[in-house]
Amino acid sequence: MEVDRRAFLATLGVGALERMSPEDKAEELEHYMIHMLEEEHAEEEEPLSEDELAELQEQERTTRRGTGSLFTREGDLEPMPLNATLEDFFRLRFAPARHVLQSANHALQTGQPERTILACLLHDTVQNLIKVDHGYWGAQLFAPYVDERVSWGIQYHQALRFYPDEATGYEYPEMYNRIFGEDYVPEPYIAEAYKYCRAHKWYMESRLITVNDTYAFQDGVDVTIEPFIDIIGRHFKQPTQGLGNDNSPTAHMWRTMANPDRPL
Numbered sequence: 001m002e003v004d005r006r007a008f009l010a011t012l013g014v015g016a017l018e019r020m021s022p023e024d025k026a027e028e029l030e031h032y033m034i035h036m037l038e039e040e041h042a043e044e045e046e047p048l049s050e051d052e053l054a055e056l057q058e059q060e061r062t063t064r065r066g067t068g069s070l071f072t073r074e075g076d077l078e079p080m081p082l083n084a085t086l087e088d089f090f091r092l093r094f095a096p097a098r099h100v101l102q103s104a105n106h107a108l109q110t111g112q113p114e115r116t117i118l119a120c121l122l123h124d125t126v127q128n129l130i131k132v133d134h135g136y137w138g139a140q141l142f143a144p145y146v147d148e149r150v151s152w153g154i155q156y157h158q159a160l161r162f163y164p165d166e167a168t169g170y171e172y173p174e175m176y177n178r179i180f181g182e183d184y185v186p187e188p189y190i191a192e193a194y195k196y197c198r199a200h201k202w203y204m205e206s207r208l209i210t211v212n213d214t215y216a217f218q219d220g221v222d223v224t225i226e227p228f229i230d231i232i233g234r235h236f237k238q239p240t241q242g243l244g245n246d247n248s249p250t251a252h253m254w255r256t257m258a259n260p261d262r263p264l
């Protein structure tokens with residue numbers, strides 16, 4: 001995907017870029033790219049019109065940047081079934097989920113382990129709930145239902161994005177240089193997380209998420225959830241009562257996504 005630098009900067013609003021930390025800038029860029037991928041007009045490769053820019057800027061002014069898209073999306077949400085499954089959440093709350101589906105598809109097509117495919121499929125879905133520090137939120141959301149290595153990988157992908165690893169083919173995103181300048185330095189907690197993760201025996205669990213991530217911002221590529229149903233069945237511990245009704249440590253997060261209109 002080509003990012004229109006002017007359109008991206010315009011969504012940040014006047015002066016906002018200077019006030020943001022490097023990590024915030026990179027987060028913002030990722031959210032922007034996912035947002036563009038989710039939008040119909042992303043496929044047309046047309047630069048945003050003045051009106052569209054104004055609308056995006058207005059949205060930025062009236063909501064916190066870290067707000068999940070379920071809280072900013074227009075229109076009514078279809079109710080979730082009582083015994084909601086992960087597949088139901090993909091269909092009714094995460095859709096179109098192009099970025100994670102493309103990422104999991106790359107892992108599938110290149111013969112990576114099923115655990116990695118699942119991690120890729122889940123890695124950014126929490127952004128529908130909350131964007132800020134999404135690696136950490138995402139890891140917690142899924143921890144009760146997946147192999148520990150999957151949630152661990154999701155947690156650290158947030159930090160690993162900033163650190164190249166030639167052996168795995170992961171390069172520092174050129175776009176970070178173009179948009180934020182070459183003096184870009186991740187925040188101390190991200191640097192610490194990287195150091196910890198790099199030395200850990202599960203390092204590759206997280207690294208592979210970032211590798212597949214770079215293939216997952218493609219305009220006009222639609223992947224359905226179908227090829228992943230069996231993998232979900234084998235590796236995601238679907239609660240019989242339905243996600244949100246199972247009294248797990250993160251059931252409240254699923255209930256919030258099921259009904260973000262609940263006032264309290």
Ligand SMILES: [Fe+2]
Binds near residue numbers: 030123124134157158
């Ligand atoms: Fe991410």
Ligand SMILES: [Fe+2]
Binds near residue numbers: 099
């Ligand atoms: Fe991602």
